[in-house]
Amino acid sequence: MAATNDTLTALEAMLPGVETSEFRGDTRAVVPRESLVEVLRLLRDRRGFDLLVDVTCVDYLNYRDARDRFGLVYLLANTTTNERITLRVYVGESDPVVPSAVPLWTGADWLEREVYDMFGIVFEGHPDLRRILLPDEFTAFPLRKDYPLQGRGERHNFPVLRREEG
Amino acid sequence: MAVVLPENVVVSKLDELASWCRKNSLWPMPFATACCGIELMATGASRHDLARFGAEVFRFSPRQCDLMIVAGRVVMKMLPVLQRIWQQMLEPKWCISMGACASTGGVFDTYCVVQGIDRFIPVDMYVPGCPPRPEQLIQAIIDLQDKIQREGTLTGREFGLASRQQTKRALVEIPIISGAPVLPSALTR
Numbered sequence: 001m002a003a004t005n006d007t008l009t010a011l012e013a014m015l016p017g018v019e020t021s022e023f024r025g026d027t028r029a030v031v032p033r034e035s036l037v038e039v040l041r042l043l044r045d046r047r048g049f050d051l052l053v054d055v056t057c058v059d060y061l062n063y064r065d066a067r068d069r070f071g072l073v074y075l076l077a078n079t080t081t082n083e084r085i086t087l088r089v090y091v092g093e094s095d096p097v098v099p100s101a102v103p104l105w106t107g108a109d110w111l112e113r114e115v116y117d118m119f120g121i122v123f124e125g126h127p128d129l130r131r132i133l134l135p136d137e138f139t140a141f142p143l144r145k146d147y148p149l150q151g152r153g154e155r156h157n158f159p160v161l162r163r164e165e166g
Numbered sequence: 167m168a169v170v171l172p173e174n175v176v177v178s179k180l181d182e183l184a185s186w187c188r189k190n191s192l193w194p195m196p197f198a199t200a201c202c203g204i205e206l207m208a209t210g211a212s213r214h215d216l217a218r219f220g221a222e223v224f225r226f227s228p229r230q231c232d233l234m235i236v237a238g239r240v241v242m243k244m245l246p247v248l249q250r251i252w253q254q255m256l257e258p259k260w261c262i263s264m265g266a267c268a269s270t271g272g273v274f275d276t277y278c279v280v281q282g283i284d285r286f287i288p289v290d291m292y293v294p295g296c297p298p299r300p301e302q303l304i305q306a307i308i309d310l311q312d313k314i315q316r317e318g319t320l321t322g323r324e325f326g327l328a329s330r331q332q333t334k335r336a337l338v339e340i341p342i343i344s345g346a347p348v349l350p351s352a353l354t355r
Contacts, residue, residue, distance in 0.1 A: 134278070135243050142277050151277025154242065161249055163288045163325050 055111040118143035185318030195231035200238025202265035209300035239267035
């Protein structure tokens with residue numbers, strides 16, 4: 001269920017920089033990076049959005065009308081009224097840093113680590129920001145659109161076992 | 167002077183005797199990571215009955231196995247584990263690469279999937295298919311038994327032969343792709 005008008009009015013009243021829109025029954029809001037934590041806290045504490053469903057990211061490289069390189073997506077849900085809202089934060093390639101949501105939701109820990117692993121977005125204030133799926137020694141962020149699908153030969157330093165060795 | 171043997175004595179070479187013993191009691195190590203593993207289980211189960219070929223005792227400890235069956239795709243994070251398990255297995259040992267993914271990477275032509283385990287460990291037998299039917303795996307085991315009987319020696323010196331040393335496709339042959347991908351103009355406008 002989309003967020004109610006009350007929620008959107010409250011959101012816009014608190015922070016004039018927030019743009020809200022609706023698309024096919026889903027409510028979206030574009031939030032400036034500086035006020036992200038403030039918006040998340042407002043939605044959680046005043047509007048009852050108590051569940052952080054997902055944190056993910058979109059790479060807008062070569063995308064028409066793209067505002068910036070990356071768009072971080074926060075999906076929130078209100079488990080009492082079933083309202084849902086999508087927050088979007090745009091960050092650039094040169095400075096891909098956003099404040100972490102772990103102080104608000106402990107569950108954001110692994111979600112943010114995955115976004116860091118795949119896109120290289122740095123979450124400021126994250127307690128343990130390291131790779132979660134790929135090996136620690138991996139050097140690239142493979143879900144970025146400028147990363148080749150077949151990789152850049154990351155397996156080149158693995159040992160090749162021959163029959164006599166073992 | 168002719169030696170007269172009683173009827174219940176068979177003469178053979180020691181190498182052939184050792185190979186005959188080994189080929190009829192292969193102990194597979196199931197390295198099953200994907201859907202090929204289901205077919206591997208079906209092969210070992212009652213309907214297809216791998217016991218008919220003396221290879222039904224699946225052991226999950228590499229120390230007790232001599233046939234590694236890699237069934238499924240191997241990702242680059244899993245590869246060091248695969249190599250370690252292979253090294254922990256005792257000689258003489260053999261390896262079957264089961265299915266398209268283990269042999270070539272299959273449809274997973276991506277950065278994270280190893281494009282054929284034979285780039286990193288020696289493989290004796292390849293099974294095509296996605297996934298192969300149990301009959302195909304049984305055929306591979308029969309072929310491997312033939313190979314063991316044909317080439318096997320008591321001391322395992324056939325593993326030291328130069329022909330066994332070559333890795334099928336050395337890693338240096340993999341082209342290292344660099345730079346941004348070229349997008350169709352419709353996407354970039």
